[in-house]
Amino acid sequence: MRKFFINIKQALFITITMFVLCGLIYPFAVTALAQGLFPHQANGSLLEIDGKEVGSELIGQSFSAPEYFWGRVSSINYNVYTEKDTIPDKDGQLNYSGVSSGTFNYAPSNPELKKRIEADIKKFLLANPTVERQDIPADLMTASGSGMDPHISVKAAQIQVDRIAQASGLSKEEIEKIINENTETRELGIFGENKVNVLKANLTIKKTMEKTQGE
Amino acid sequence: MWQIAIVIIIYLPLVILTGHYLFRVTLQQKTWLDPLLDKVDAAIYKICGIKKVDMTGKEYVLSLILSNAIMVLIGYILLRIQASLFLNPNNISNMEATLSFNTIISFMTNTNLQHYSGESGLSYLSQMVVIIFMMFTSAATGYAACMAFCRRLVAKTDTLGNFFIDFVRVTTRILMPISIVVAIILVFQGSPQTLSANKTVQTIEGKLQDIALGPVASLESIKHIGTNGGGFNGANSTTPFENPTVLSNIVEMLSMMLLPGACVVAFSLMVAYRKKKTIFGKQGLAIFAAMSILFLVGLVTVYIAEKAGNPIISELGITQELGSMEGKEMRFGVAQSALFTTVTTAFTTGSINNMHDTLTPIGGLVPMFNMMLNVVFGGKGVGLMNMMMYVLLTIFIACLMIGRTPQFLGKKIEEKEMKLIALCILIHPAIILLFSALAVATSSGIAGITNPGAHGLSQVLYEFASASANNGSGFEGLADNSTFWNVTTGLAMFFGRYLTIIIQLAIASLLAKKVWHSDSVGTLKTDNTTFTFLLVAIVLMIGALTFLPALALGPITEHLQLYS
Numbered sequence: 011m012r013k014f015f016i017n018i019k020q021a022l023f024i025t026i027t028m029f030v031l032c033g034l035i036y037p038f039a040v041t042a043l044a045q046g047l048f049p050h051q052a053n054g055s056l057l058e059i060d061g062k063e064v065g066s067e068l069i070g071q072s073f074s075a076p077e078y079f080w081g082r083v084s085s086i087n088y089n090v091y092t093e094k095d096t097i098p099d100k101d102g103q104l105n106y107s108g109v110s111s112g113t114f115n116y117a118p119s120n121p122e123l124k125k126r127i128e129a130d131i132k133k134f135l136l137a138n139p140t141v142e143r144q145d146i147p148a149d150l151m152t153a154s155g156s157g158m159d160p161h162i163s164v165k166a167a168q169i170q171v172d173r174i175a176q177a178s179g180l181s182k183e184e185i186e187k188i189i190n191e192n193t194e195t196r197e198l199g200i201f202g203e204n205k206v207n208v209l210k211a212n213l214t215i216k217k218t219m220e221k222t223q224g225e
Numbered sequence: 226m227w228q229i230a231i232v233i234i235i236y237l238p239l240v241i242l243t244g245h246y247l248f249r250v251t252l253q254q255k256t257w258l259d260p261l262l263d264k265v266d267a268a269i270y271k272i273c274g275i276k277k278v279d280m281t282g283k284e285y286v287l288s289l290i291l292s293n294a295i296m297v298l299i300g301y302i303l304l305r306i307q308a309s310l311f312l313n314p315n316n317i318s319n320m321e322a323t324l325s326f327n328t329i330i331s332f333m334t335n336t337n338l339q340h341y342s343g344e345s346g347l348s349y350l351s352q353m354v355v356i357i358f359m360m361f362t363s364a365a366t367g368y369a370a371c372m373a374f375c376r377r378l379v380a381k382t383d384t385l386g387n388f389f390i391d392f393v394r395v396t397t398r399i400l401m402p403i404s405i406v407v408a409i410i411l412v413f414q415g416s417p418q419t420l421s422a423n424k425t426v427q428t429i430e431g432k433l434q435d436i437a438l439g440p441v442a443s444l445e446s447i448k449h450i451g452t453n454g455g456g457f458n459g460a461n462s463t464t465p466f467e468n469p470t471v472l473s474n475i476v477e478m479l480s481m482m483l484l485p486g487a488c489v490v491a492f493s494l495m496v497a498y499r500k501k502k503t504i505f506g507k508q509g510l511a512i513f514a515a516m517s518i519l520f521l522v523g524l525v526t527v528y529i530a531e532k533a534g535n536p537i538i539s540e541l542g543i544t545q546e547l548g549s550m551e552g553k554e555m556r557f558g559v560a561q562s563a564l565f566t567t568v569t570t571a572f573t574t575g576s577i578n579n580m581h582d583t584l585t586p587i588g589g590l591v592p593m594f595n596m597m598l599n600v601v602f603g604g605k606g607v608g609l610m611n612m613m614m615y616v617l618l619t620i621f622i623a624c625l626m627i628g629r630t631p632q633f634l635g636k637k638i639e640e641k642e643m644k645l646i647a648l649c650i651l652i653h654p655a656i657i658l659l660f661s662a663l664a665v666a667t668s669s670g671i672a673g674i675t676n677p678g679a680h681g682l683s684q685v686l687y688e689f690a691s692a693s694a695n696n697g698s699g700f701e702g703l704a705d706n707s708t709f710w711n712v713t714t715g716l717a718m719f720f721g722r723y724l725t726i727i728i729q730l731a732i733a734s735l736l737a738k739k740v741w742h743s744d745s746v747g748t749l750k751t752d753n754t755t756f757t758f759l760l761v762a763i764v765l766m767i768g769a770l771t772f773l774p775a776l777a778l779g780p781i782t783e784h785l786q787l788y789s
Contacts (some may be wrong), residue, residue: 045418
């Protein structure tokens with residue numbers, strides 16, 4: 011019996027020690043190191059325009075204006091909302107109830123998946139009359155896992171050039187150039203996929219438009 | 226395809242190196258971190274009143290369970306009162322009772338099944354002192370159990386090793402240093418590590434966006450090193466902050482593969498050490514090879530299935546060159562996603578970089594089957610113990626067929642051990658299948674299913690396979706935050722972890738006390754290629770016999786329907 015009590019005492023003390031070591035000292039130490047070594051990344055890789063934060067280079071955003079690139083489908087709308095969405099509507103429902111992440115979780119066989127993709131294709135074709143259905147890459151019509159995917163495939167960016175050119179007043183060459191500038195190629199040419207950062211590309215479009223209008 | 230091969234090639238030297246280090250840490254031999262860590266350890270032993278006395282198998286298990294129980298108690302209380310504590314800049318409220326029960330069991334058993342979403346369910350303090358704390362301690366517990374098991378297989382006595390010392394040494398010498406290095410790499414790649422509140426920014430379209438921050442990197446590293454798998458955010462490693470780039474993806478995969486593989490190497494060295502020094506002992510190599518075969522078969526299957534895409538999307542007339550992209554991230558694509566899926570379920574981590582619910586039926590069958598087998602490397606420490614059950618079973622069956630006395634490492638395998646081994650192997654499928662049956666037979670169970678048809682059954686099977694295998698990934702569509710799901714999966718995780726560990730250590734104790742016989746010409750060789758294939762065959766046969774009917778009703782039916 012005495013042995014049992016010693017055991018309990020050791021178990022209790024080891025719990026408390028580990029609690030302090032792993033739960034407090036470790037994360038605080040890593041925070042200090044991270045803030046010292048890589049403050050930009052440690053605070054969320056935020057992007058600024060004129061000193062105002064407009065997003066994070068790693069987190070996608072939803073865009074609906076025709077002069078901007080559109081990203082992938084998101085079940086949470088990239089946590090983007092308006093003031094109105096945080097006020098209950100007439101059914102008492104909130105359109106935005108706080109930050110989250112995730113996807114629709116539709117199985118490949120789920121009829122809802124087919125319905126959603128078909129509706130999105132129709133909407134996209136309507137907004138991009140020069141695009142043929144078979145040219146749409148699937149990544150643009152499928153939902154990302156996180157709901158915050160900052161990237162689209164290069165092809166998904168290219169099929170939006172006509173629409174953006176028309177709406178923004180920029181030339182197609184300028185937009186092609188913006189795509190190239192914001193394309194992240196495979197790491198070391200092998201790992202991952204070639205992709206375009208939507209928010210960064212759109213910030214470049216905004217800057218170029220302002221410059222053209224300013225002239 | 227190349228990117229997958231290269232990751233595996235990088236893995237091999239890393240795992241051998243870590244295995245040697247693990248071996249030295251376990252046997253308390255000299256390592257290069259000793260000058261610093263000996264002092265740290267000595268201080269911890271002094272505070273806790275730990276003496277360097279050897280324990281019997283029974284004492285060892287008792288210490289393991291006692292310390293885990295105290296941790297569960299403290300963690301549960303913290304979750305229930307988190308709203309009123311400090312470090313809660315996002316004003317998160319207290320966690321509900323059954324959800325807290327589920328969460329705390331989940332993290333203590335190294336499962337990390339999450340029925341909450343981190344960004345809305347936990348304060349920063351809870352993320353640190355409950356989640357990160359338990360990620361370290363549950364991994365250290367698994368390792369301690371495994372090393373106690375391995376030591377007993379090669380020893381001539383049952384009184385050896387001290388739980389608390391094993392537990393402390395693995396935390397300070399392995400988990401902590403590697404976690405710090407990996408965390409810094411992840412921050413460099415873009416994971417945030419801050420204690421300030423979430424940001425709200427104004428987008429260039431004039432709307433608002435919330436960006437969830439927090440001490441992500443410090444959780445992310447131990448989540449993979451300790452094969453835990455519970456994400457800081459709801460969507461786990463799919464989110465850009467938990468897994469910002471392809472490089473971070475590779476680092477995370479290697480992190481979770483490192484220690485389960487190293488356990489096998491360390492075991493091989495313990496066996497070989499009785500004779501001579503070597504890089505990779507033959508006995509361990511035979512087991513490592515068997516695990517690798519099962520792993521590679523699964524990997525190739527997922528890759529082919531996902532690359533083929535979803536026939537329903539092809540019917541809609543758009544181009545699917547990249548493969549099935551629903552639920553996947555653009556920066557990873559199909560190759561990195563397929564590899565991650567296989568790794569996270571083979572090494573029972575349970576983090577995800579794509580949504581498993583959206584995988585093609587065959588692509589989803591593989592991770593499910595990996596968890597049902599629960600021996601393809603497996604979680605930190607316990608995976609090797611599970612595989613050893615099959616090793617002993619294989620020896621027994623093979624020896625019966627050729628009429629020899631079953632013997633492993635000089636110890637005879639007799640009736641008592643065989644009964645326990647059979648029981649141990651049966652617990653896991655029993656938990657999965659019985660709970661699944663209960664779920665589909667009750668309305669509160671069915672209420673969680675969100676996908677129609679055969680896939681609905683897959684959701685249920687996956688959830689319990691994940692809980693019992695202490696994996697923690699999910700077919701996340703399942704609406705699992707209800708009393709039924711919280712309680713049933715909580716029990717599945719609890720039994721899947723502790724019953725198995727207790728029985729396995731009991732078997733090890735029995736073997737440790739036996740007289741050692743030297744090998745003769747009549748002894749079945751257990752360290753050659755024939756044995757490797759025999760082992761793979763037995764694992765697959767038992768797995769197929771147990772789970773094929775359920776799999777046929779779930780993913781296989783869905784596959785046939787998709788292609789009909």
